[in-house]
Amino acid sequence: MTLQEIIDDSKNIVFFGGAGVSTESGIPDFRSVDGLYNQKYDYPPETILSHTFFMNKTEEFYKFYRDKMIIRGAKPNKAHITLARLEEKGTLKAVITQNIDGLHQAAGSKNVIELHGSTLRNYCMDCGRFYGLDFVAASEGVPRCECGGIVKPDVVLYEEMLDDSAIRSAVSYISKADTLIVGGTSLNVYPAAGFVNYFGGRHLVIINKASTPADSRAELVINAPIGEVLGGLEI
Numbered sequence: 001m002t003l004q005e006i007i008d009d010s011k012n013i014v015f016f017g018g019a020g021v022s023t024e025s026g027i028p029d030f031r032s033v034d035g036l037y038n039q040k041y042d043y044p045p046e047t048i049l050s051h052t053f054f055m056n057k058t059e060e061f062y063k064f065y066r067d068k069m070i071i072r073g074a075k076p077n078k079a080h081i082t083l084a085r086l087e088e089k090g091t092l093k094a095v096i097t098q099n100i101d102g103l104h105q106a107a108g109s110k111n112v113i114e115l116h117g118s119t120l121r122n123y124c125m126d127c128g129r130f131y132g133l134d135f136v137a138a139s140e141g142v143p144r145c146e147c148g149g150i151v152k153p154d155v156v157l158y159e160e161m162l163d164d165s166a167i168r169s170a171v172s173y174i175s176k177a178d179t180l181i182v183g184g185t186s187l188n189v190y191p192a193a194g195f196v197n198y199f200g201g202r203h204l205v206i207i208n209k210a211s212t213p214a215d216s217r218a219e220l221v222i223n224a225p226i227g228e229v230l231g232g233l234e235i
Contacts, residue, residue, distance in 0.1 A: 003220060004233055006203045010179040013091050015083055016170075016195060017226075018098040020184025020208060024077040024227040027101055028068075029184075050158040058142045058150060065153065069100075070119055070137050076107035078231030079183065084108035085235045094173040098185060098192055100155050113170050115162055115192055121154035162191065171198050179203040183226040187212040 007013070019029035047053055048064045076084075084107040086092035095104050096113045102120045104112045122131040126149025136143050136151065143151040156162055174180055178201040185208065187193040196204070196214050206218045207226045215221045222229055 001203075001220065003205060003207075003222065003229065006179060006205060006220065007086070007091070007233060007235075010091060010203060012093055012177050012201075013086060013179045013181060014094050014096065014173045014177040015086075015092060015181045015183065016096045016174070016185070016192075017079075017183045018185025018192075021079050021097070021226055022074070022077075022099050022101055022103055023184070024079065024225055025074045025101075025103055027071050027074055027099075027103075046158060051160050054152070054157055062136075062139075062142060066137060069153075069155075070133065071101060072137070074101060074103060076103045078227040079229075080104055080107035080109070082230040082233055082235060087111065089235060093177065094169075096170045096173065096195070098189070113166050113173070115156070115166055115170065117153070117155035117163075119153055119155060122151050123154055124149040125152050126150075167191070170195055174198045175200065177201045179205065181205045181207065182212070182214065182218075183207040183230075185212070186210065187214050 023029050043053070048061055054061045080103050083092060083095055083104065087109055094111045094113060095109050096115065097104055098115050100114070100116050100119050102118050120133050122136050123129065124145035124147060127145060127147045129145050131151050136153065145151055174195055175198045177199065180196070180199045180201060182196065182205065187196065204218045205220045206212055206215055207222045207224070207229050209223055209225065
């Protein structure tokens with residue numbers, strides 16, 4: 001079956017996506033040849049984006065974070081827009097994303113499960129007060145709350161656990177879906193990569209420029225940019 005035929009045949013679609021969904025919006029991924037992990041800094045990005053580094057070298061963390069993790073002016077691409085339309089139609093039940101850019105919501109998606117949080121949300125580690133993206137972007141050094149506490153991005157850093165409720169919700173949607181579309185993710189990072197194991201529906205589709213460990217299990221594998229693929233659908 002073609003992707004169009006699978007979409008037309010489905011009543012309960014769940015989409016699970018990663019960094020590749022947003023690269024067409026100008027947001028770099030982490031593991032490609034041109035990704036953040038292959039650029040040089042004083043410390044490896046994996047180290048900088050860890051809980052230990054954040055706590056011990058907070059100012060250094062924010063230098064990298066403002067430079068590379070806050071992307072201003074990014075717009076949803078055809079993948080985000082198509083998924084929002086599928087949800088509006090009632091076919092797509094949930095978007096599960098590893099991304100932290102908020103582009104799914106910007107495109108109009110309502111039911112978005114953010115496994116790794118969002119750069120759009122920040123909070124004081126002492127009093128819990130909320131701060132938006134602009135506050136962190138405009139601050140210098142370590143952003144601080146009015147109470148004096150350090151403001152931390154609401155993103156899951158290395159060494160931190162994913163939110164239990166997000167995991168439970170993701171597993172629930174995937175286990176009930178008749179179609180799971182996996183897009184823009186290498187499926188190499190756990191526990192998220194293991195979510196595919198909870199799918200027992202009819203159609204597993206993988207859209208990714210490179211191969212993934214789940215390709216052999218999929219009904220359809222498309223090695224192409226996901227915006228190009230989803231943008232070509234008739235919704």
